[in-house]
Amino acid sequence: MGRMAETRWLDEREMAAWHGFLEATSRVSRHVETQLKEDAGLSHAQYEILVRLSATEGGELRMTELAEGLFTSKSGLTYQIGQLEKRGLVHRRSCPTDVRGVLAVLTPAGREALRRSAPGHVAAVREALIDVLEPDELDALARALGRVGGRLRPHPAD
Amino acid sequence: MGRMAETRWLDEREMAAWHGFLEATSRVSRHVETQLKEDAGLSHAQYEILVRLSATEGGELRMTELAEGLFTSKSGLTYQIGQLEKRGLVHRRSCPTDVRGVLAVLTPAGREALRRSAPGHVAAVREALIDVLEPDELDALARALGRVGGRLRPHPAD
DNA sequence: CACAGCAGGTTCGAATTTGAACAACCCCGT
DNA sequence: ACGGGGTTGTTCAAATTCGAACCTGCTGTG
Numbered sequence: 001m002g003r004m005a006e007t008r009w010l011d012e013r014e015m016a017a018w019h020g021f022l023e024a025t026s027r028v029s030r031h032v033e034t035q036l037k038e039d040a041g042l043s044h045a046q047y048e049i050l051v052r053l054s055a056t057e058g059g060e061l062r063m064t065e066l067a068e069g070l071f072t073s074k075s076g077l078t079y080q081i082g083q084l085e086k087r088g089l090v091h092r093r094s095c096p097t098d099v100r101g102v103l104a105v106l107t108p109a110g111r112e113a114l115r116r117s118a119p120g121h122v123a124a125v126r127e128a129l130i131d132v133l134e135p136d137e138l139d140a141l142a143r144a145l146g147r148v149g150g151r152l153r154p155h156p157a158d
Numbered sequence: 159m160g161r162m163a164e165t166r167w168l169d170e171r172e173m174a175a176w177h178g179f180l181e182a183t184s185r186v187s188r189h190v191e192t193q194l195k196e197d198a199g200l201s202h203a204q205y206e207i208l209v210r211l212s213a214t215e216g217g218e219l220r221m222t223e224l225a226e227g228l229f230t231s232k233s234g235l236t237y238q239i240g241q242l243e244k245r246g247l248v249h250r251r252s253c254p255t256d257v258r259g260v261l262a263v264l265t266p267a268g269r270e271a272l273r274r275s276a277p278g279h280v281a282a283v284r285e286a287l288i289d290v291l292e293p294d295e296l297d298a299l300a301r302a303l304g305r306v307g308g309r310l311r312p313h314p315a316d
Numbered sequence: 317c318a319c320a321g322c323a324g325g326t327t328c329g330a331a332t333t334t335g336a337a338c339a340a341c342c343c344c345g346t
Numbered sequence: 347a348c349g350g351g352g353t354t355g356t357t358c359a360a361a362t363t364c365g366a367a368c369c370t371g372c373t374g375t376g
Binding site: 045072073075076079080083098099100 | 371
């Protein structure tokens with residue numbers, strides 16, 4: 001019965017890739033997180049929320065949509081929106097078409113906070129990842145990781 | 159004075175790479191984390207600790223060395239070693255050559271836990287990252303991310 | 317129209333993580 | 347031998363994160 005197939009261990013190349021992935025993600029994450037916190041007082045999660053909101057028509061988005069876009073849990077988003085709301089960067093508005101729904105709306109202060117912190121953040125991203133790679137390497141990375149992320153994306157409803 | 163140079167925003171290609179990086183790291187991390195937690199009751203951090211320890215001569219390592227290898231903070235490691243110690247997978251031993259030092263030592267139970275959980279973990283890593291890429295893509299990824307991680311590594315003491 | 321099943325958000329508790337502050341200790345130059 | 351300076355781990359409080367349980371309110375079906 002269910003006897004597992006012999007394990008295919010990782011060879012040296014594969015191990016190097018996995019380890020490199022872990023180290024890079026860990027360090028890049030810390031780099032970006034630290035820069036944002038020090039220079040703008042925002043966590044990366046909070047910054048991303050502002051970005052997504054600012055990219056929409058009215059600067060507002062349903063909680064669920066936001067959560068999906070941020071690859072985070074619903075409860076995690078509830079928490080972060082609460083934090084941003086306390087600081088007046090975002091406010092909640094109930095959805096006109098669905099009583100249950102909640103819209104997170106970017107406030108003028110939120111838009112301003114984003115405008116101020118964006119340059120520093122972009123610089124950090126360049127320093128940590130973008131400017132470290134040659135254009136072709138960057139494209140290869142985008143293609144490869146795009147596939148990786150896509151395959152783990154929650155079912156498009158099969 | 160200190161006026162910042164004009165910000166070099168990210169173009170579409172760069173944006174795609176950054177977003178892909180964020181999505182991939184987020185989803186891969188969750189995938190691996192979930193598999194380990196469900197199948198072995200270990201967090202990825204804990205699993206990595208067992209791996210590093212098992213790779214050494216006596217299955218032991220100084221706290222600081224371990225923390226560096228795991229790209230984590232010292233206090234974070236203290237916490238995790240505490241958890242593993244509670245479960246009998248690791249135990250602490252004071253360092254013979256430095257009174258301040260502490261050695262984390264893998265116990266037989268710890269070695270056994272690692273042996274049991276490794277196959278499932280490797281499978282998850284393959285499913286999420288390794289087997290999704292062609293050999294050349296994997297090498298390119300390793301080269302690129304290796305450089306990225308290396309550049310953000312704490313000063314080798316200049 | 318009534319109902320079962322599902323979707324949207326929040327709440328709650330448990331587990332982690334991080335940096336700062338500490339206390340103890342090693343090491344090197346004077 | 348001595349003192350300053352850097353190291354080693356731990357402790358502590360604050361911030362997050364996640365999944366499970368819940369309550370409400372949609373929605374398609376009979």
